[in-house]
Amino acid sequence: MTKGRPGEILVSEERLQARIEELAAEVARDYRDRDVLIVGVLKGAIFFIADLVRKLGMGCELDFMAVSSYGSNTHSSGVVRILKDLDHAIAGRHVLVVEDIIDSGLTLSYLLKNLASREPASLEVCTLLTKPRFRRLPLQPRYVGFDLPDVFVVGYGLDADEQYRHLPYIAAFEPDAS
Numbered sequence: 001m002t003k004g005r006p007g008e009i010l011v012s013e014e015r016l017q018a019r020i021e022e023l024a025a026e027v028a029r030d031y032r033d034r035d036v037l038i039v040g041v042l043k044g045a046i047f048f049i050a051d052l053v054r055k056l057g058m059g060c061e062l063d064f065m066a067v068s069s070y071g072s073n074t075h076s077s078g079v080v081r082i083l084k085d086l087d088h089a090i091a092g093r094h095v096l097v098v099e100d101i102i103d104s105g106l107t108l109s110y111l112l113k114n115l116a117s118r119e120p121a122s123l124e125v126c127t128l129l130t131k132p133r134f135r136r137l138p139l140q141p142r143y144v145g146f147d148l149p150d151v152f153v154v155g156y157g158l159d160a161d162e163q164y165r166h167l168p169y170i171a172a173f174e175p176d177a178s
Contacts, residue, residue, distance in 0.1 A: 003175065003176040004160060004173055004174050004175035004176050005173075005174055005176075006154055006155060006164055006167060006171035006172070006173060006174070007171055007172040007173065007174035008171060008172045009169050009170070009171050010146075010148060010149075010151075010153060010169075010170050010171060010172055011129075011146055011148075011156075011169060011170040012169050013168040013169045015146075016128075016145075016156060016168075016169065016170065017051070019145045019146065020048065020051050020052055020055060020128075020145065021055050023052060023126060023143050023145060024052050024055035024056045024057070025055075026143055027052070027056060027096065027126060027143060028056050028057055028058050030142075031058070031060075031094065031096070032058070034094045034122075035059075035060075035061070035093070035094065036060045036061070036094050036095075036096050037060070037061045037062075037063060037088070037090060037093045037094065037095050037096070038052075038053065038060050038061065038062050038063070038096050038098055039063050039064065039065060039086065039090075039095055039096065039097045039098065039115070040062060040063070040064045040065070040098050041064075041065055041066070041067060041097065041098065041099045041100065041111070042064050042065065042066040042084065043066065043157070043159075043165070044100035044101065044157045044158050044159065044165075045098050045099055045100040045128070045157060046157050047156050047157040047165075048098060048100055048128045048145075048156065048157060049062070049098050052098060052126070061088075063086045063087055063088050064084065064086075064087075065082065065084055065085060065086055065111065066082070066083035066084035067080055067081065067082055067083060067107055067110070067111055068080070068081050068083055068107075069081070069106055069107040069110075080106065080107050080110040080111070082114070089118070090115065090118050090119075090120045091118055091119045091120065092119070092120070092121050093120050093121055094120065094121050094122045095115060095120040095121075095122065095123050095124070096124050096125070096126055097111065097112070097115065097123070097124070097125045097126070098125075098126050098127075099125060099126070099127040099128070099141075100127070100128055100129065100157055100158055101127065101128065101129040101130065101131070101148075101153070101158060102125075102127050102129070102130045102131070102139060102141065103130075103131040103150075105138075105139045108125065108127075108139055109139060112125070112139075124141075124142040124143070125139070125141035125142055125143070126141065126142065126143035126144075127141045127143070127144055127145065128145040128146065128156075129145060129146050129147075129148050129153070129158075129170065130144050130146070130147055130148065131147070131148050131149070131150050132147055133149070133150055146170075148170075151172045151173070152172070152173045153170050153171065153172055153173060154167065154170075154171055154173045155167030155168070155169050155170045155171050156168060156169060156170055158170070160173050
């Protein structure tokens with residue numbers, strides 16, 4: 001288990017909810033005449049997905065994938081595994097992948113290649129958080145909530161060894177000095 005605690009609050013609960021409302025308005029505008037399938041990336045994005053979908057003000061379908069490249073470390077291992085695949089085919093569908101955070105881009109790049117091979121009508125990304133200075137691959141998500149510095153973060157679905165997901169804000173994680 002990673003030992004440590006939440007430190008400095010980087011994005012408050014109020015700022016999170018205000019930005020999610022703005023993102024929902026952008027998504028609703030862009031998909032107003034299309035049926036959209038929202039693909040949530042578990043587990044970290046679950047709070048974001050729930051709030052985003054509630055604020056969309058339009059119908060949509062939901063499906064979920066679980067992918068992993070972390071194990072119990074605080075940096076991506078570079079090895080991506082699909083732990084849970086989609087329940088429905090996406091060929092010909094407008095797909096919006098909803099992610100909690102993009103740092104190196106390795107996991108999302110793998111996921112997008114995998115999904116693109118299934119021939120969706122369109123494939124876009126909405127991420128709550130991104131660490132552009134840490135990115136190793138050139139990814140341009142269509143919707144971005146906040147850019148963060150290169151620090152490990154917890155809260156609002158993001159965890160350190162399954163701890164701190166419940167926090168209503170995003171905070172830097174401070175590992176114990178030992």
